[in-house]
Amino acid sequence: MKRYKSVIILLAAIILIQLSAVLLGKAFLLTQLTMSAYYVLVAVGLCMVMGYAGQISMGQAGFFAIGGYTTASLTTINFAEKSGTVLYKLLDSMGLLISKETLYGDMHIYLNPWITLLAVILIAGSSAYVLGVPVLKLKGHYLAMATMGFGIIVYRLVLGSKVFGEADGISNVPAFPLIPGLEVSGDFQSRISNYYIAWTLVILGMILLINLINSRVGRALRSLHGSEDAADAMGVDTSRYKVIVFVIGAIFAAVAGFFMTHYNGGIGPSEAGVLKSVRYVSIVAVGGMANLWGALIMGLVLNFLSLRGVFGHLDDAVFGVVLVFIMMFMPEGFICKSFWKGLLDGVRSLLKGKKSSDGISAVSEGVSGE
């Protein structure tokens, strides 16, 4: 039970945030909080890959786009025009089609998103596997460039293909009915339920990852991070575990893309851009690399501020500054004990009036002192 203490705190915080947003009459903030949750899901998945398996991935936005574009292109096919075809009859007899009346009174018959969710997981998982098996043999710069290359390939494909709407992306993606009465959609009425759907997904993801870290796989990963050669010598199948974690990270990103697309009702090529991938990397770095909760908190804060437009046109620059600043002054991230301890000590000694120490040097001592 001790393992889930933080999860319970998170749950309480989620409920508290929702209640205070509604009570303060700021329910509109829930939209950005919901979207942040989906980006957080990508970040915690990447945190497993970067922090725990020690493998950098600069192509996470590519997997996000695979998730979003797969479901968007499949669910926007209107079967109402194809009611005579064999495929239609087959899908209909299996109960895989959903019909809905559009705003203009036409019938929109589309594939059940549960099927596309399955497709998303399969496609993202298998593409991560096919990419990961050869590419994860590389290290450092080579791995970074290879994963970045994968991200650019996905970006170019969605930008250059008619099926994926080229520069316009795909819009009018239908809602995703989870259970009767509960659906993922951008509908104004279902804002609160969507907030809970998104954060429930994050909690489920966190529970899964926490269990993974504390399992045999997690122990193997920790040994791998310490020294790959030593882990190899101890009989840990390092390459297999690296690929497993890479695939898990990719599936997290793709599922996030899937939900985000149904929530927004569309997806555009900017979601697949290199800067989006860099953004996920910076969230993990600022959270402290091997720190799931750090990635979660910083992912929530940074994405929320960015979505609210707090950074204005400096949006991308902020993430660049974050990357440079974090790497230079607090390589262990913002959410780490030594940083706050160092800050606290610095403030304390300032209050005491010791002339020898100022806050910054105490912080850097605190960071390097661990």
Added chain:
Amino acid sequence: MSAEQVLQYIFAGITVGSIYAFVAIGYNIIYSTTGIINFAQGEFVMLGGMISYSLSGVMPLFPAIVLAVIITSLVGGLIENVFIRRMRKTSVMGMIVITVGISILLREAALYIWDEQIRALPFFTGSEISSVSIFGARISPQVIWVLAVTSVIVVALFFFLKFTLSGQAMRACSENPSAARLCGIRTDRMVNMSFMISAGIGALGGCVVSPLTQTHYAMGSDLAIKGFTVAILGGLGNPIAAVAAGILLGLIESFSISILPMAFKDVISIAILLIILVAKPSGLFGSSQASALKDY
């Protein structure tokens, strides 16, 4: 495809390939003294084009280019001094993250200074419509400029590394930094110099191709990955191989346009990167013996 058309594609490929080679040479110089792949390398090309464009408004073209190259190499030296020098003891992942961060900062600074507009330097000789006929293919005189500058750079770099004291000191640093330090070589200064040289070469490349390919604040990241593909294709640490690989990649891209839609030309070259990385990370021209010492 007629013979003239083929020739036209070849010249187009060589031109694009040269710019990739400029980026790849920059990677090589920094990589061989520090073991760092500088993800901000493409940004130097962008800066060269942008700064020389602004300067050409107030002075003749050639002084503007010289000044732009000097300013960009100072920027490169400054980046090493402020960011990279303090990062020596961090992991490779930290190094990647910080150079990516620097590339974003340069790009956003350029967006702030020069806005989103696409710019281009005037043609060095003649204009957009003037052309030289070579074996029936009509090419812009600027292409000849690009080829000439590329060859001068490669030759100059070769002589610099082989015969000057600084060049020899730089090579010593790349072989074995601590031994170089024991011999009295100031490795810090050498690393700083390598950043300045690679920034300057990148900027010069940005100036010569600007009339043909235009300069845009966001062009850096695309060039970074293409330049890396070329550096890997040629085998890291070998400037002449980088030029050969650059031209090869340029030709592949140029001919792919005649078969596939324009948007997919990047897909092909990056697919080549992935294949090379997986199949032969030592590159086409690199020896596998030498690369066995490197850490992939």
